[in-house]
Amino acid sequence: MNIAIVGLGLIGGSLAKDLRANGFASKLTGVDSSSIHRRVALELGLVDECLPLEDAVFEADLVVLAIPVRALCQGMVEVLNQIDEDAVVVDMGSTKAEIAEAIQGHPLRKRAVLAHPMAGTEYSGPQAAVSNLFQGKAAIICDRDDSDPDAVRLAERMFQSLFMRVVYMESKEHDVHAAYVSHISHISSFALALTVLEKEASSANIFNLASGGFRSTVRLAKSNPTMWRDVFEQNSQNLLDVLDNYLEHVQDFRNDIAQGDFQQAFRRMEQANAIGPILDQVFESTVK
Amino acid sequence: MNIAIVGLGLIGGSLAKDLRANGFASKLTGVDSSSIHRRVALELGLVDECLPLEDAVFEADLVVLAIPVRALCQGMVEVLNQIDEDAVVVDMGSTKAEIAEAIQGHPLRKRAVLAHPMAGTEYSGPQAAVSNLFQGKAAIICDRDDSDPDAVRLAERMFQSLFMRVVYMESKEHDVHAAYVSHISHISSFALALTVLEKEASSANIFNLASGGFRSTVRLAKSNPTMWRDVFEQNSQNLLDVLDNYLEHVQDFRNDIAQGDFQQAFRRMEQANAIGPILDQVFESTVK
Numbered sequence: 071m072n073i074a075i076v077g078l079g080l081i082g083g084s085l086a087k088d089l090r091a092n093g094f095a096s097k098l099t100g101v102d103s104s105s106i107h108r109r110v111a112l113e114l115g116l117v118d119e120c121l122p123l124e125d126a127v128f129e130a131d132l133v134v135l136a137i138p139v140r141a142l143c144q145g146m147v148e149v150l151n152q153i154d155e156d157a158v159v160v161d162m163g164s165t166k167a168e169i170a171e172a173i174q175g176h177p178l179r180k181r182a183v184l185a186h187p188m189a190g191t192e193y194s195g196p197q198a199a200v201s202n203l204f205q206g207k208a209a210i211i212c213d214r215d216d217s218d219p220d221a222v223r224l225a226e227r228m229f230q231s232l233f234m235r236v237v238y239m240e241s242k243e244h245d246v247h248a249a250y251v252s253h254i255s256h257i258s259s260f261a262l263a264l265t266v267l268e269k270e271a272s273s274a275n276i277f278n279l280a281s282g283g284f285r286s287t288v289r290l291a292k293s294n295p296t297m298w299r300d301v302f303e304q305n306s307q308n309l310l311d312v313l314d315n316y317l318e319h320v321q322d323f324r325n326d327i328a329q330g331d332f333q334q335a336f337r338r339m340e341q342a343n344a345i346g347p348i349l350d351q352v353f354e355s356t357v358k
Numbered sequence: 359m360n361i362a363i364v365g366l367g368l369i370g371g372s373l374a375k376d377l378r379a380n381g382f383a384s385k386l387t388g389v390d391s392s393s394i395h396r397r398v399a400l401e402l403g404l405v406d407e408c409l410p411l412e413d414a415v416f417e418a419d420l421v422v423l424a425i426p427v428r429a430l431c432q433g434m435v436e437v438l439n440q441i442d443e444d445a446v447v448v449d450m451g452s453t454k455a456e457i458a459e460a461i462q463g464h465p466l467r468k469r470a471v472l473a474h475p476m477a478g479t480e481y482s483g484p485q486a487a488v489s490n491l492f493q494g495k496a497a498i499i500c501d502r503d504d505s506d507p508d509a510v511r512l513a514e515r516m517f518q519s520l521f522m523r524v525v526y527m528e529s530k531e532h533d534v535h536a537a538y539v540s541h542i543s544h545i546s547s548f549a550l551a552l553t554v555l556e557k558e559a560s561s562a563n564i565f566n567l568a569s570g571g572f573r574s575t576v577r578l579a580k581s582n583p584t585m586w587r588d589v590f591e592q593n594s595q596n597l598l599d600v601l602d603n604y605l606e607h608v609q610d611f612r613n614d615i616a617q618g619d620f621q622q623a624f625r626r627m628e629q630a631n632a633i634g635p636i637l638d639q640v641f642e643s644t645v646k
Contacts (some may be wrong), residue, residue: 188569192634208566237566244567250557251567255575258546261607263633264626265600269538273636278496278525279532279539280640281476286574287543292634295627302611303620312553313612317605319549323590324601332591338552339583345551346480346580348561352568 074130076101076123076145078111079294080191081162082136083199085232086116091201094231099126102196111196127152132224135161140300143172150178158221160185160228164248164297165304166212166241180218183225184241186210186248187234192292204232212241249308254316256290256298257309263291362418364389364411364433366399367582368479369450370424371487373520374404379489382519387414399484415440420512423449428588431460438466446509448473448516452536452585453592454500454529471513472500472529474536475522480580492520500529537596542604544578544586545597551579 073095075082082100089095100117102108108120123145127133133149135142142163149159150173160183163169173179189207191198209229214222226236239247266288270276276284302309319338326335361383363370370388377383388405390396396408411433415421421437423430430451437447438461448471451457461467477495479486497517502510514524527535554576558564564572590597607626614623 188567190569190571192571207569210566235566239566247558247563247567250554251564251572252569254553255550255572257608257611258550259571259575260627260630261604261611262543262546263630264607265542265604266538267629267632268603269600270535273639275535276539276636277640278498278523278527279476279535280637281478281495281540283478283480283578284539284543285637285641286577287546288633289574289637290571291627291630292637293627295624295631298627299620299624302615302623303618306615306618309615310612312557313608313615315556316549316553317608317612319552320545320601320605320608323545323549324598324605327590327594327597327601330591330594332587335590336583336587339548339579339581339586341555342548342551342579343583344555345576348564349568349573349577349580351561352565353573 071095071131072097072099072129074099074101074126074133075117076126076133076135076149077137078102078107078116078196079136080194080198080203081187081189082134083111083114083116083196084189084201084203085134085136085162086111087199087201088204088232089228092231094228099130101126107196114196114199116196116199123148124152127157131157132228133157133159135159135163138297138300139163139165139169139304143169146173146182147176150176150182153178153181155181157181158183158224160225162187164252164301166210166244168304170213170216170241179216181221183217183221184212185225185229186212186244187229188252192289194294194297204229204234207234208237209234210237210239210244212239212244214238245305246308249305249312253301253305253309254312256293257313258316259288259290259293260298262288359383359419360385360387360417362387362389362414362421363405364414364421364423364437365425366390366395366404366484367424368482368486368491369475369477370422371399371402371404371484372477372489372491373422373424373450374399375487375489376492376520377516380519382516387418389414395484402484402487404484404487411436412440415445419445420516421445421447423447423451426585426588427451427453427457427592431457434461434470435464438464438470441466441469443469445469446471446512448513450475452540452589454498454532456592458501458504458529467504468506469509471505471509473513473517474498474500474532475517476540480577482582482585492517492522495522496525497522498525498527498532500527500532502526533593534596537593537600541589541593541597542600544581545601546604547576547578547581548586550576
């Protein structure tokens, strides 16, 4: 199958690696506005050639859009304007309601499948592409009934070739849950990094005191600001809700400590421990 | 060397494993108020025998205290009341100013070395003990000049036998930095867990949407509430300071999003990215 990958970043690049290795793609064409990304992707052999969007789409049986969500709405419309009626477009965006709205009523809407693979790392760019990034993770397909059955089947086959679990959701519902289970973690991590950077003018104390727990909670602060700015923009209402809930829980701990009510803090932590068995269940079969 | 380990949890148990494996200990005696911990530690071969505190201390050249910090102040005084003048006591507590104060003026103060190994996992109890937990991590020794030089040397030798880097600090200074580089990460994680547990009544959505980033930021919420209650209690003033700073940074992101100022959020994330090279430096030589 001839596949065009638009956006040769971490997700697009990792996808290219796996789809070539597992034989799902017979030809891989890359599209990226950055000449550096294009060069690196070619040097790493992620794609066979790089072409302008129009030329790549013209040849492709399947177009995968793996660009930041702000550019995605326009990019998806452009692709739908150009593809054959039997080609399929799948996007990989982290938010889904805006893109669903952007293509509502498009004559080729049914050739588009809105998806979100729940995989990533804190690194970005084609040089960050890794094999097996998707293995064991969930691939969310949103608003399945708005796509042609054969288009959904092709997206499913692609995700299954990556050993992903396919899950179906409405796009609005997806965005609410993603705010709680993914987006807030990034804000928490960015804010932790800013807190420690503000305090520790020299990195010596971080060097001496940081343990695995610190790394674990702060590493997402390395994430790509462009990607996350776009997610904040497209999912702002859900993020405000989750941020208010989160701020309340942090404030509760602050109040317990200020009032010397350490038993109350203890009870909150006991409640929080309930996440343990859920995490174990989620990740027991997942490759890190 | 005959070593008594008081507190057969994650830290005490992991220490016992390594000190036996590397030959630093010729005999290991365990002390724990929990009969389950004692039995598990014996079954796992972490210690040779378990004895009451008094008997274990009587025989020991080196006593290691690895108990939650609330019990630690009293435990340290009890041990100092009982040891020989040539024995040494090292504690592993996560906060240091209160314990320093608790033993100030004790006739055997100089036989105590206040330490904090910057290592741990989110698990607890002797069954959580793992080999090489300490390798490549920092061991903080506080208020070095308040201990006898030979006592400090013994503590250093023990940490070096575990392939730790020894770092010296004042106890008050330690507690400030630990609040920023370790303690706040745990509160952030407990609060994240409570936020998602409150929203996601069923674990299905967590199961479907959780990726590595979520696990990474939330896994500390599995941590032991007793240990952390005690840390909050003993380091409350520093924690209030760091919590206020942290709440402000989260609130800044909230305000950016509420006001639609996504470029401001972008700039904050760019600033936060500065933690990346520091994390890479800290952890490049560290075993996970």
